[in-house]
Amino acid sequence: MSLTTISRNKCFGGIQSVYRHDSTETGCPMRFGVYLPPAAEQGPVPVLFWLSGLTCTEENFIVKAGAQRIAAELGVAIVTPDTSPRGLNLPGDADSYDFGVGAGFYVDATEVPWSTSYRMYAYLVQELFQIVTTELPLDAARAGIFGHSMGGHGALTIGLKHPDKFRTISAFAPIVSSTRCPWGEKALTGYLGADRSTWADYDATLLVAKLGWKGPSILIDQGGDDTFLASQLRPELLVAACAEAGVALNLRMQPGYDHSYFFIATFIEAHLRHHAAHL
């Protein structure tokens, strides 16, 4: 087994683990969490990939979302990757919270010096997916993807491009159009360069228009009091794109909720049930 166990805790009858492995895509050790429900003792179980937001590691979702209770009941596993390479000390990689470390944006960078290691797209879709479905009791044919904020952007873009791998998609407060918000513009300029024509492959609204989505409706929860709603998230752009493309979207505005894990914890159960019902 190529995985080193960092921690292992019994939780709701299953096991919450954190592993480390040497990634060929990022060229550094990467951590990720896996929750295996009790049902995994009997055989492979469906698996959800959770992509976290800016500044997060694999740990935030594990300790804050309260997802293990429902995952145990439904018999689904949850894989929680980190949000970027770490420990490389590339010039400027720790200068801001929204670029570099903790802010991989789920793209494969083409600009120097990021292009050799900031490959979170390939890391997730190819390398990590392969490793966890090979080395752990997970059913590769029953996978879904979801995430929060930057990770919602990741879940939408990766899911839309790989309906063969990810049969269900949901998101909390996602960046729906990375080419049309400050966070996305900064990240895509840095990782992909100033030529915007190369950005389209990482914009969920453009991917919906280009590729469509034949899977179950995409579930999105969005807090009405989210500080970033109008400036960065702009869910109305995805509503319009889905309507135009005939894609089923269930956007639920949640009055009074903000961008925090208190919001995620409140609605995580609905997301897990949505995925499980279709996997």
Add this chain to the structure above:
Amino acid sequence: MSLTTISRNKCFGGIQSVYRHDSTETGCPMRFGVYLPPAAEQGPVPVLFWLSGLTCTEENFIVKAGAQRIAAELGVAIVTPDTSPRGLNLPGDADSYDFGVGAGFYVDATEVPWSTSYRMYAYLVQELFQIVTTELPLDAARAGIFGHSMGGHGALTIGLKHPDKFRTISAFAPIVSSTRCPWGEKALTGYLGADRSTWADYDATLLVAKLGWKGPSILIDQGGDDTFLASQLRPELLVAACAEAGVALNLRMQPGYDHSYFFIATFIEAHLRHHAAHL
């Protein structure tokens, strides 16, 4: 209102807040969390005081236990104090994880220099109880107390001494006999001095023998794979004391579980329902 709001997040229809106030007992600003369920909008609700373990602040329980979901359903509030004074920079107060900052042990110190500020017992029982039940929609006549490890010790000792204030008691992996374990002996020596005769008032097993308990059965969950089980926690001492005193104790050994918040999150629902059923 003497409380300064540090944060406020909607969560499961209620509000998770963190407040700061200037404490007369500890002589420094203290933080604490309060979760108010939706029912608190209609009037005062029952309140549970959660006492945390070594190294914790008010935050650990708030983000890791997943308690708000059940508190919202049951209509109970949860107050989460800090575990010691902070910012005083007393000599040696940050030298170890199990004494000083983050390790107040829920006692009123008598030894210099701790005696003027390490007064977590009086802070909780008198000052904080009074403040929260006066300034927030909490019903002072329907309060319970629970906690983890050092906080389990705090919940047991405070609850047993104040059945008038706290009608229900429960604990996760508590230190049941502070006078008979390394953590307790270190703390009580430091805060109360070497004369062990002064320690008895802070030992749950001795308090059970001295005071008894006429309230609902005391619920305790204890992980079977808890690293500290045999050396620090020793639940069998409380089992014996309760049997001798005729006190109803429901000790549930949970195979495979450790000392972490993953263990707490797994069984927190049973504790909240136990308290709510009797408040």
